[in-house]
Amino acid sequence: MADEDEHMQDDVDIEESDEDPDEDGDEGMMDDAPMQQPEPVEEDGAIARRRAIQAIMRDQSTSDQDKRLQIQALMSGGRTEVAPPPSPVLPENNASCVHYERNCNIVAPCCIRVYGCRICHDELSPAGHAAMNRFLVSQVVCKLCNTTQQTSNQCINCKTIFGEYHCSTCNLWMSQSKKPFHCAKCGFCRVGGADAFRHCDECCMCISIGVYADHQCFKDKYKNNCPVCREDMFSSRQSPQDLPCGHAIHAHCFRKLAGFDYRCPICKKTVVSPQSMAAAWDARARDIAEHPMPADLQRIVDIMCNDCETKSHGLNWHFLGIQCPNCNSFNTVVEQVLSSGADGNTNGANQNQNLGNGSGT
Incomplete structure (x- = not known):
């Protein structure tokens, strides 16, 4: 038993020495052990930034402008340095403008591109791009020397006058032929x-x-x-x-x-004077008198006139139109079908939907 106790004690001593080696032993083990790889700090930072950006985009309480500012601050790491504004993109072969006669192009404040005028910008920009704000234009490019400069009516380099008429409020340059004026x-x-x-x-x-x-x-x-x-x-x-x-x-x-409709597209009133339409209404009335409706298609209806806004009751329906007894206009609409067919049956709302506009247009 004594020998066994001594043997067990030797094992305990060996284990304790392994857990608490001296400095020399520790150095030896570090030399022989493989080097541990450094933690991927940069990769973890990129993942964290990506998750933060996703959280910003999901926030419904923040406006799009604030979201862009927050993402910009996150990507810049809090730096306060502001990058210089990009230079304007000059046009190829000098931008031509078919809308105004002028000696300068404008730098669009929204996209920093050079266009002949604001209308050129709106017409040539891709679909979905917002219209240019004429009042925010602050730079122009001389067509003769390609000098980019602040808005004015004379080039700071070659002294060219940009336009016969110039409005500094609207940033407009054009000829006097159309007699422009600022209101x-x-x-x-x-x-x-x-x-x-x-x-x-x-x-x-x-x-x-x-x-x-x-x-x-x-x-x-x-x-x-x-x-x-x-x-x-x-x-x-x-x-x-x-x-x-x-x-x-x-x-x-x-x-x-006016080539295909004689009514206002908003209120449906006749836009031509009653005197001018009188001949057309008379011709329509003659056609109706000469072509009466067959017995099975006859209807008795109530109408409202779009022109004089008078309601009339118990009139004969015709596919060419129903004339208003008050103003003689055929610009009328059926409001209700009172009876239909030779036997005078009433079909109600369905007949009203089928008849539609009493003017036949």
């Missing part, structure tokens, strides 16, 4: 000569003096989109036109519309 109440420049227009404070628009006395005033009437082309009429380069009903439309859009 302080509208807030930007218009063409046609200041003496040919008068600003209406109710409509908030410059109106030609030829129609100013007779135009119908509506609050902010022109601060709407054209009902045909959907372009903003207030800032449009195309002239608007007042319809007899008081609504406004582009003059060129009205000419296209």
Whole structure:
């Protein structure tokens, strides 16, 4: 037993010596052991940044602008150094502008690219790119010497005058042939000569003096989109036109519309004068009298006139239209079917849907 106890004690001593070696032994073991790889600190940092960016993008309470600033601060590591603004991208073969006669191109403040004018920018930019803000333009490029400079009407290098007309508020350069002028109440420049227009404070628009006395005033009437082309009429380069009903439309859009429809696209009132439409209404009435409806297609209906807004009851329906007894207009719509067919049965709403517009258009 004594020998066994001594043997067990020797084993304990050996184990203790292995757990607590001296300095020489420790150095020897470090020399023989393989070197441990350093922790991937940079890789972990990239993963952490990626997760932080994902968290920022998922935050619905933060605006897109704030998200961009937070991501920029995260990627820059908190550095306060601001990179210099990029140089403007100069056009190839000098940007040509078909909209204005001028000796300079503009640097778009949104994309730092050079265009002939703001309209060139909007037309040539890719789909989805926002329209350029003309009031934020701060740099121009001389077409003759390609010198980039602050906005003015004379090149600082070759002394070229950029435009016969220059508005520093709207950043507009153009010739005097279209008689441009700046309206302080509208807030930007218009063409046609200041003496040919008068600003209406109710409509908030410059109106030609030829129609100013007779135009119908509506609050902010022109601060709407054209009902045909959907372009903003207030800032449009195309002239608007007042319809007899008081609504406004582009003059060129009205000419296209008049080729196939005689009604206002908003309120459906006839845009042609009653005197001019009288002959057309009379011809329609003669056609209806000469071609009566067959017995099985006869209807008795109630109508409303889009022109005089009068409701009429118990009129005979015809596929060519139903004439208003009050103003003789055929611009009418069926409101209710009272009876149908030779036996006078009433089919209600279904007949109303099938008949549709009483004018037949």
